Amino acid sequence: MKLIYLDNNATTKVDENVVSSMLPYFSEKYGNPSSIYDLAHISHDAIQEARETIKDFMGAETPNEIIFTSCGTESANMAIRGALAINKDKKHIITTEVEHHCVLNLYKELEENGYEATYIGVNECGELNLEELKNAIRPDTALVSVMHANNETGAIFPITEIAEVVKEINPETLVFSDCVQVAGKVKMNLKETKVDFASISGHKFHAPKGIGALYIKRRVKIPPLLIGGHQERMLRAGTENVPYIVAMGEAAKNCMQNFDEKIKKITYLRDKLEKGILDNVYNAILNSKAENKVPNTTNIGFQYVEGELILLYLNDLGICASSGSACTTGDLEASHVLRAQNVPFTALHGSIRFSLSHNTTEEEIDYVIENLPKVINKIIEISPFQKELKELKNKQC
Amino acid sequence: MWEYTDKVKEHFKNPKNVGEIENPDAVGVAGSLKCGDQLKLYLKIDENNVITDAKFQTFGCGSAVASSSILTEMVIGKTIEEAKKITNKEIAEMLGGLPPAKMHCSVMGREALEAAIANWEKVELPVKDKIVCQCYDVSLGDIAKSIEEGASTVDEVMEKTGAGMGCMKCRNFVKDIVNKELQK
CATH class of the missing domain: 3.90.1010.10 (Sufe protein. Chain: A)
Known part of the structure; x- marks a missing residue:
């Protein structure tokens, strides 16, 4: 059975040339970048080259603004804790209701330790309420964390404008943006923004799992996350993960190559999938309604049916997708993102995210459009909400 | 999965x-x-x-x-x-x-x-049989009984009955009920 992988916001397939780029750094060019001999220089130079690439990839001003970490979560923790150390007298923090758990759960912990947090909501299209954000900024606001794009709906938040507004109201407030879901999908140009920190994660753009980066704007000085040696400007001690850093550099290069062309194809396929499902499944509603969203993501709610069952049936057809909602991830609550944008409760437990990549083919999308309606119909047959479903069907016809 | x-x-x-x-x-x-x-x-x-x-x-x-x-x-x-x-x-x-x-x-x-x-x-289920925690099958009656038997905090009741210890969906609900019972 052919595998149709439409869960690229969860993780991606590592590009083949990325795998081959990292391999020599295991058993051939294995020197410790901190050592003195030529073998070590090879590793050192490889890291610097990758740093240069990631600088371009994120649109930073200098390579020194890039710190390699182990993942997006580490980057977010480092940025948030770093920002609070800089603004140690300020005890108010702001974020959105739809942030990734690496931000939300850290905020929850900070609230237990004396911080006051404000959570900014979204409208029913999943777009951030900017007025609400403006009004929330106070003289004692230490940090504003706003993701660049949401992982479940793909909604893009205008971080350039947000950082501008934040600094205008309180120049001392620091701004962190979780950019994990835009890396490789939207061009980043952080040097043209007032964003102080931004995080990315390699495995979301075809590098392996276990490598990430944090952008820290020049002249923003944070205390180290890990204390030890002098690595990563003493901000993150520990011998560098050379093969993975090289791999992430290579993956970033791949992303930047023929960027517009690839994005055009992904957008076309995503739109085709979205339309194909909405046209062919009568209980389907669109959740990812933001005007500005990443090109690879769509989120569709199927009313009166449950998401895990959809995923299990899709799995039998070789289709991998995901549901931010109930039952799939060990967390039985419906998705906090979809609840924040008031997705009707009839669809809250039956919402599925499809996320594409440059590997997705038209044939795969056609297969999903052909088979998904059958899956949904099979589950509809089991549903106790036959009357409600019949009403929906009649309305559609 | x-x-x-x-x-x-x-x-x-x-x-x-x-x-x-x-x-x-x-x-x-x-x-x-x-x-x-x-x-x-x-x-x-x-x-x-x-x-x-x-x-x-x-x-x-x-x-x-x-x-x-x-x-x-x-x-x-x-x-x-x-x-x-x-x-x-x-x-x-x-x-x-x-x-x-x-x-x-x-x-x-x-x-x-x-x-x-x-x-x-054609009978109505008695209130005490109403299930509060579905994971561990804990009813209102079970919670009341654990308090009668000496549980005096939310944590003790949860520990004793298992209520709210599974999927955690009902945890806040269980806390409310326990607090009400304890006040009685």
């Missing part, structure tokens, strides 16, 4: 006895759309109190559908008195076990069966 047994997979992939019974002798409903799962159970019962047919409709995850499906197989042929003795543990056991966070699916099965039998016997 959950670790489902082959039996669970078999039952959610090809559920048995799906649908509605026309003119059923009893109907029982458990769960709700808002909570993320609901089971509607239809029974046909003959003059000897034997369940001759059972059908279900379920909105829920794989283990909810599997629990419903196996439940219908378990009750067909049983008398009402025999069916009353079916526990949620037995439903889970018949499936070769359920992941701990999914035990509430088997409780939903038992609750729907209880509701259907009550519907047939």
Whole structure:
């Protein structure tokens, strides 16, 4: 059975040339970048080259603004804790209701330790309420964390404008943006923004799992996350993960190559999938309604049916997708993102995210459009909400 | 992804006895759309109190559908008195076990069966039997009893009864009830 992988916001397939780029750094060019001999220089130079690439990839001003970490979560923790150390007298923090758990759960912990947090909501299209954000900024606001794009709906938040507004109201407030879901999908140009920190994660753009980066704007000085040696400007001690850093550099290069062309194809396929499902499944509603969203993501709610069952049936057809909602991830609550944008409760437990990549083919999308309606119909047959479903069907016809 | 047994997979992939019974002798409903799962159970019962047919409709995850499906197989042929003795543990056991966070699916099965039998016997379920925690099958009565037996904090009640220790969906609800009970 052919595998149709439409869960690229969860993780991606590592590009083949990325795998081959990292391999020599295991058993051939294995020197410790901190050592003195030529073998070590090879590793050192490889890291610097990758740093240069990631600088371009994120649109930073200098390579020194890039710190390699182990993942997006580490980057977010480092940025948030770093920002609070800089603004140690300020005890108010702001974020959105739809942030990734690496931000939300850290905020929850900070609230237990004396911080006051404000959570900014979204409208029913999943777009951030900017007025609400403006009004929330106070003289004692230490940090504003706003993701660049949401992982479940793909909604893009205008971080350039947000950082501008934040600094205008309180120049001392620091701004962190979780950019994990835009890396490789939207061009980043952080040097043209007032964003102080931004995080990315390699495995979301075809590098392996276990490598990430944090952008820290020049002249923003944070205390180290890990204390030890002098690595990563003493901000993150520990011998560098050379093969993975090289791999992430290579993956970033791949992303930047023929960027517009690839994005055009992904957008076309995503739109085709979205339309194909909405046209062919009568209980389907669109959740990812933001005007500005990443090109690879769509989120569709199927009313009166449950998401895990959809995923299990899709799995039998070789289709991998995901549901931010109930039952799939060990967390039985419906998705906090979809609840924040008031997705009707009839669809809250039956919402599925499809996320594409440059590997997705038209044939795969056609297969999903052909088979998904059958899956949904099979589950509809089991549903106790036959009357409600019949009403929906009649309305559609 | 959950670790489902082959039996669970078999039952959610090809559920048995799906649908509605026309003119059923009893109907029982458990769960709700808002909570993320609901089971509607239809029974046909003959003059000897034997369940001759059972059908279900379920909105829920794989283990909810599997629990419903196996439940219908378990009750067909049983008398009402025999069916009353079916526990949620037995439903889970018949499936070769359920992941701990999914035990509430088997409780939903038992609750729907209880509701259907009550519907047939035309009685209302007593309040003390109302299930608060579906994962560990803890009723209001169980919580009251643990307090009578000496539990004096929310944590102690939760520890003693297991309420709120599974999927944690009901944890805040359990805390409210316990606090109310403790104030009495």
